[in-house]
Amino acid sequence: MTEKIPSFQTERLILKEIQVSDLPSYKKYFVNYAVISQLSASVPWPYPADGVEWFFNNVILPKQGNDRWVWGIHLKDNPNELIGAVDLWRQGTPEHRGFWLGEEFWGKGYMTEAVEPITEYAFNELGFDELIFSNALGNTKSRRVKEKAGATMIEIRPCLFVDPVLTQAETWQLTKENWLIHKSLLLFK
Numbered sequence: 001m002t003e004k005i006p007s008f009q010t011e012r013l014i015l016k017e018i019q020v021s022d023l024p025s026y027k028k029y030f031v032n033y034a035v036i037s038q039l040s041a042s043v044p045w046p047y048p049a050d051g052v053e054w055f056f057n058n059v060i061l062p063k064q065g066n067d068r069w070v071w072g073i074h075l076k077d078n079p080n081e082l083i084g085a086v087d088l089w090r091q092g093t094p095e096h097r098g099f100w101l102g103e104e105f106w107g108k109g110y111m112t113e114a115v116e117p118i119t120e121y122a123f124n125e126l127g128f129d130e131l132i133f134s135n136a137l138g139n140t141k142s143r144r145v146k147e148k149a150g151a152t153m154i155e156i157r158p159c160l161f162v163d164p165v166l167t168q169a170e171t172w173q174l175t176k177e178n179w180l181i182h183k184s185l186l187l188f189k
């Protein structure tokens with residue numbers, strides 16, 4: 001099959017186009033309240049039994065490589081299992097990116113590692129001048145991934161999430177210029 005989006009390898013990860021064969025592991029790790037509670041209220045909870053297949057068939061497949069780019073995250077040590085995903089899209093809502101990792105894979109630096117080549121691809125190949133990110137106020141894990149990539153928090157706005165306790169979102173901006181500065185500073189660390 002021809003790839004609609006490029007695959008990337010990092011030190012510990014393989015990022016590649018999601019296939020039908022990835023859906024069982026997608027379901028296994030994504031359908032977990034600890035993961036879904038932090039997402040926009042447009043994601044249903046309780047999560048429908050066919051929700052992952054619906055998202056794959058109606059959102060990922062038709063848009064993949066067009067105005068949306070969705071990578072499955074795999075460990076090099078266990079490449080057949082999807083452990084998370086990074087989703088990038090052209091039209092800001094206001095954000096351009098979403099991501100999640102299976103809960104048992106948190107706290108190992110995998111998402112920070114995964115977003116690096118995707119940010120590079122967005123700026124260098126897809127022509128983004130800036131990327132807008134968003135997370136629930138209080139989602140410190142997601143916030144840290146942004147901070148460590150050189151993004152700046154620009155706004156707190158009202159927003160609804162799956163967890164009804166979360167009522168505000170942080171908006172972050174990463175300009176291409178700031179990302180290049182951030183990368184060059186990392187080289188000197």
Ligand SMILES: CC(C)(COP(=O)(O)OP(=O)(O)OC[C@H]1O[C@@H](n2cnc3c(N)ncnc32)[C@H](O)[C@@H]1OP(=O)(O)O)[C@@H](O)C(=O)NCCC(=O)NCCS
Nearest residue numbers: 035038099100101106107108109110111112135141142144
């Ligand atoms: C958001 C989410 C992907 C972040 O996961 P995470 O595991 O905290 O992020 P990373 O994989 O980048 O891991 C970072 C942590 O691993 C730790 N770590 C351990 N070993 C590491 C290593 N070898 N390299 C780098 N970091 C390492 C770091 O200390 C770091 O924490 P810190 O930044 O506070 O110091 C995850 O919490 C998640 O899926 N949440 C639910 C869905 C969600 O919130 N999505 C985002 C909506 S906006």
